[in-house]
Amino acid sequence: MKKIVCGLIGIIGIGAAVVTLFFAWILQPVSVKTVPPNSIVVAKGQTINGIARQLEDDHIVHSQYSLRLLLFLKDPHAVLQTGTYDLSPSMRPQEIITLLLDGPQDMWITLPEGWRREEMAQRLSSQLGTKYFDPAQFLSLTKNDEGMLFPDTYLFPKSATAQYVVDTMESNFKKRYQKLIIQNGAPLQFTQNEVLTLASIVNREGTNASDMRMIAGVLINRLNKGMALQTDASIQYALGYDPVQKTWWQQPTAKDLSIDSPFNTYIHKGLPPSPICDPGEDAIAAVLAPTQSDYLFYIADHQGVVHFAKTLEEHDALIQKYLK
Numbered sequence: 001m002k003k004i005v006c007g008l009i010g011i012i013g014i015g016a017a018v019v020t021l022f023f024a025w026i027l028q029p030v031s032v033k034t035v036p037p038n039s040i041v042v043a044k045g046q047t048i049n050g051i052a053r054q055l056e057d058d059h060i061v062h063s064q065y066s067l068r069l070l071l072f073l074k075d076p077h078a079v080l081q082t083g084t085y086d087l088s089p090s091m092r093p094q095e096i097i098t099l100l101l102d103g104p105q106d107m108w109i110t111l112p113e114g115w116r117r118e119e120m121a122q123r124l125s126s127q128l129g130t131k132y133f134d135p136a137q138f139l140s141l142t143k144n145d146e147g148m149l150f151p152d153t154y155l156f157p158k159s160a161t162a163q164y165v166v167d168t169m170e171s172n173f174k175k176r177y178q179k180l181i182i183q184n185g186a187p188l189q190f191t192q193n194e195v196l197t198l199a200s201i202v203n204r205e206g207t208n209a210s211d212m213r214m215i216a217g218v219l220i221n222r223l224n225k226g227m228a229l230q231t232d233a234s235i236q237y238a239l240g241y242d243p244v245q246k247t248w249w250q251q252p253t254a255k256d257l258s259i260d261s262p263f264n265t266y267i268h269k270g271l272p273p274s275p276i277c278d279p280g281e282d283a284i285a286a287v288l289a290p291t292q293s294d295y296l297f298y299i300a301d302h303q304g305v306v307h308f309a310k311t312l313e314e315h316d317a318l319i320q321k322y323l324k
Contacts, residue, residue, distance in 0.1 A: 030059055030089035037086035044082045044108050044153070051080055051100075060087050061096065071097055083107040083155065106157040111169075113151035113280025114203040116248050117142050118241070120149060120278070128160055137162040147196035147275030148173045180281060184288035193274065195287050200275035201265075203283035204233035204249070210291075211306045212282050217290035218298050218308065227296065229265040237276035238263040299323060 040058060042051055048071065052064035061067045071078055074097050083104025087096055109127050111120050121135040141162055142149060149166075150173035156165060177192075187195050198219060206212035219229055235252040238261035242250040257264070263272045295308040297315035301322035309315040 028062075029092050030062055033090060035088045035090045037088040037091075039105075040085045040087050041155070042080065042082045042085065042104065046082065048078070048080060055087070055096070060089055060091075061093055067093060067096070070094070071100070075101060081107065084157075104158075106155055106160075108153055108155055110153045111149070111151050111278075113283065114200075114277050115151065116237070116277050117146055117149060119248060124156075124165060128156060128158060132159045132161050133165065134162050138165060141166045144274075145170065147193070147200055147278055149278045150176055151278050151280050152176075176281065177284065180284050180288060184285050187288055190287070194271055195284065196275045196279060197271045197273075199279035199283040199287045200277045201229070201231050201233050201272075202286050203279040204236070204277060205231055205300075206283070206286070206306065207304055209282040209286070212286035213289070213291040214293065214295070214306065214308060215298060216283075216286040217293050218295045220287075220290055221293070221296055223270065225296070226269060228267070228269045229271070231265050234263045234265040234272055234276055235259070237272075 038058065038060070040055065040060065042054075046054075048068065049064070052061070052067045052071075055061045055067060056064040070093050078101060080100055081103045084106045085099055085104050087099065091099075107127060109124065111123065117139060121138045124133055124138065125135040145166070149169045152169075152172060154165075154168060154172075156168070160168075190198065198216065201219065202212050202216045206215045219231070222229055232252050233249075235256055236249045238259055239250060239252065239256060241248050257266045262268060263276065265272065293308070294310050297309040297312070297318075298306055299309075299315070299318050299322060300306050307318045307322060309318055
């Protein structure tokens, strides 16, 4: 009996020693030499398992499994933010975990297509904070740049200033716009401002690439015939922010269609003086390469399906059928 007890004690002792050695190993840095930090980018949608695997592949930690274990012991409900982390193989795992839980040096911020500058400023300030980013300065710097703040998902440092954000977005716009010109051809009848102005309306009026190309063709047909565009989106822009509905894009009423504004395309023919939002690739491409047709009218039903008509009579019939 004593031999069995002694044997069990010996096994337990060996097991304890193994566990102790294991934790001593995983708590040590990968490199005993000082190594400058690497910028490790955690992409959107990446899981904790994926991040741990990435850090093992980059030789930042000994083992993805040990990192996951230590992270679980530190915070079982941890959620890691996407962005850039400065990590080094010479950091102890505890340091790495602390940095991961503290959040990245920068962050991914999505600015959707079809948004006004004001909406972008609000999202940027809510995610970047206002220690470095000044939303008022952003609006001042972009006063004449509506349409050229390219909607995209950006990786901005937390210390990004309004000037940095504007420069980054405008640089992205120049590259993407030039690429669209190469792909679709240069506009024959429009200046760049006119392309962006029409694209901004198309972006607000359509919901997919196919509809946008059709809508662009219809609006160009109306311009060529000297007809008023009569788009609700331009009225929405003229109305501005609605504090009751808390939106920049309230549904216009019949009374709103007569407001005195150069953006009122019901009473003013031609294009508005400037874009009403910042259009994305699909909307710009739609204006550069619209779908040719004889349509002069369109409506969107309550499900968002767009219907087209060639005559006012057909248009009125669509309204009776889908909107009454």
